[in-house]
Amino acid sequence: MKQKELVIGNLVAKIPLIQGGMGVGVSLSGLAGAVAREGGIGIISTAQIGYREPDYETDPVAANLRAVGTEIRKAKELAEGGIVGVNIMVATRYYEKYVEAACRAGADLIISGAGLPVELPFLVQDYDVKIAPIVSSVKSASVILKMWERKYNRVPDLVVIEGPKAGGHLGFKPEEVLSFTEEEYKKEILKIMELVQEYAKKHNKDIPVVAAGGISNAQKVREMMELGLSGVQVASRFVTTYECDASxxxxxxxxxxxxxxxxxxxxxxxxxxxxxxxxxxxxxxxxxxxxxxxxxxxxxxxxxxxxxxxxxxxxxxxxxxxxxxxxxxxxxxxxxxxxxxxxxxxxxxxx
Ligand SMILES: Cc1cc2nc3c(=O)[nH]c(=O)nc-3n(C[C@H](O)[C@H](O)[C@H](O)COP(=O)(O)O)c2cc1C
Structure with missing residues (x-):
């Protein structure tokens, strides 16, 4: 099967794949750099990213902010020109400092979920970095698209749809997580894509949409691509790799x-x-x-x-x-x- 590239503005990934950010310490430079080198997009999670730094116990925030820079730089070296981004959870305390540290270190892309990244366009306005919200429903997609348009007259560079089969924190009520069928969630994905398309047209810009959650084999990748998505975000499959940064x-x-x-x-x-x-x-x-x-x-x-x-x-x-x-x-x-x-x-x- 000939794959399309994943194009996010001037960033072009040969493989339409984003490796999902995994905290704490599961996707650092080792994994993200390796995925980026192979032609996907490698994502470092900034969640408590400095946990191995010598001053982490005494000043975790300083250790984390420093590690954002070192991990991005290391990943970029490993990536040999590949695309390296970060995942910064909106729920992170001092979120804006992490965004700044990532921008200063030259992250290509910031993906933000666990809350809606309302202020993200403002925080990155002086940097050349692509930004992407994570949404789980048409409702959350609509809120963030409307807000960014109204407050900043801008649209995302990419939208990540994270479904109920994902790992880590989930943007659903506990009772929803297990009740969505795959077919129902595919319909939700289509509705989100339609909404994003409206904004893309209005702003005369391509906004790729990728889906995440339980995409664990080639058949599932194919099903997602057949929906018309621009790519997939996969996380768990990369944990059992030699390059993954976890123990x-x-x-x-x-x-x-x-x-x-x-x-x-x-x-x-x-x-x-x-x-x-x-x-x-x-x-x-x-x-x-x-x-x-x-x-x-x-x-x-x-x-x-x-x-x-x-x-x-x-x-x-x-x-x-x-x-x-x-x-x-x-x-x-x-x-x-x-x-x-x-x-x-x-x-x-x-x-
Ligand atoms: C160990 C682990 C840690 C994760 N940590 C984060 C995180 O820090 N921030 C985030 O937005 N998503 C996080 N996720 C979600 C992934 O980025 C991804 O979207 C999701 O797991 C995709 O589903 P999959 O694991 O079935 O491929 C995590 C997932 C896993 C498995």
Whole structure:
């Protein structure tokens, strides 16, 4: 099958693939650089990106902001001219500082979800960087398109639609996550594409739309492309690669997971999330995990009102202490049963 390129303004990816940003520490320069080198778009997650920095325990925000720069620069070196972007969650505390750090370091693209990135056009106005909101419904797409048009007279450079089968935090009510059928969600995708097309026409600009969530094999890629999408965003498939930045224990948790091990969890971020059921989630069910320290990760989080610290849980798992951590995953990771290289995953998906 001959693939179309994914064109986002002057950025041209040979393969219509965005590797989804994965925090904490799952998609850093190693993974993003490798995907970009192979012709896709590599995305670094900025969520607690500095967790390996020596001053992280004493000044996590400074460590994170510095690491945004170092990871982007390293990924660009690995990418050999390929496209490298970042995923910055809107819910991030000091969101605007992370956006600035990414722009200064020369990120090609900023993708923002976990909230609607209302101020993003203003924050990037002095930089040559492409911007993309993540939406999960026509309703959220309509809100952000309308707001950007009214406040800034601009449209996104790209729209990412994240469906209910995605990993990490989900932009749905908990009861919606499992009730959407694939056919129903395809209809939602078509409606979002139609709406984006209206704005694209009005502003005389191409706005590519990509879909994410549970796109785990070539058949699913084909189905998505047949809807008329410009590309796909894939995350979980890249966790079980040699290049992925997570520990081998984190990758092994994916390799071992069966269909029944994947569940929906409540997160302190206030959205449902998908993760592998493990001892940590059992312990949370049986009572709160005492929080001894705040890492300044999420806006509005008050340590006294939450069942556990999400930063601690995600850092534990990415470091390899998976039974005391939260292992986010997409709905189809039970299909993954071998380690591969990034190139092999891309060949599996696109032939
Ligand atoms: C381990 C993990 C961490 C993730 N972290 C983030 C994140 O920090 N920000 C974000 O917007 N999406 C995050 N996601 C969502 C992915 O970027 C992606 O859109 C989604 O997982 C796609 O579905 P798939 O994993 O089935 O391919 C995460 C997903 C996983 C599996």
């Amino acid at each position: 081998q224990e984190f990758k092994d948790a994916y390799l071992k997971a069966g269909k029944d091990d994947i569940g929906i969890v409540k997160s302190p971020v206030g959205m449902p999330g998908r993760a592998i059921q493990n001892q940590f989630l059992e312990d949370v069910k049986n009572g709160c995990k005492p929080i001894t320290k705040c890492y300044q990760c999420i806006k509005g989080c008050t340590t006294k009102d939450i069942p556990y610290c999400i930063t601690k849980a995600l850092v534990n798992s990415v470091r390899g202490n998976v039974e005391e951590g939260l292992v986010f995953c997409g709905a189809n990771v039970w299909e993954q049963n071998k380690m591969q290289s990034v190139r092999e995953v891309i060949e599996d998906l696109f032939g």
